[in-house]
Amino acid sequence: MFKDFVKEDAVLWEEFKGGNYNSFTVIYQNYIQVLYSYGLQVIKDPELVEDCIQDLFIYIWDNKNTLGKTENIKFYLFKALRRRIxxxxxxxxREELNDDFTHHTSHVQMSYEQTLMALNFGLLW
Structure with a gap:
């Protein structure tokens, strides 16, 4: 029975990679709920999880011709979702650090000499 499931996944994946939109829809419908639950175990941020799942399915559809083979779609999608998160x-x-840096340094005025030293040491870009 497990072999049949693996075979079905492999066939479904190959059909999807060949451009079969119905196979893509079946993959989405079969795994959307379990991906969402898994994503919430990784991070307790429903909006982020939803965004990552949406990005993942857009990515796999757009790049279906270059994706590798898989015999287990669920684990493939889990790994890809975790990576996206x-x-x-x-x-x-990184954005929060940049915002904090910008906020804290926007009120600071450096002298000409301080600016030159910061540029020489790569502290300003």
Whole structure:
């Protein structure tokens, strides 16, 4: 029975990669709920999870011709979703750091000498 499930996943994935929109829809319908639940286990931010899932499905449809083979769609999607969440969190953290830096430094005026030293040491861009 497990072999049949693996075979079905592999066939469904290959049909999807071949451009079969119905197969893509079946994948989406079969895994959307479990992906959402899994995403909430990774991060307790429903909006972020929803955004990442949407981005994931857009990405796999747009790049279906270059995706590798899989015999287990669920684990493939779990791994891809986790990766997207981690990347989004890193970007979000980086943006918050930049916002904090900009906020704290916007009120500071450096002298000409301080500006030259900061430029020489790569502290200003």
């Amino acid at each position: 981690v990347v989004k969190l890193k970007l979000k953290d």
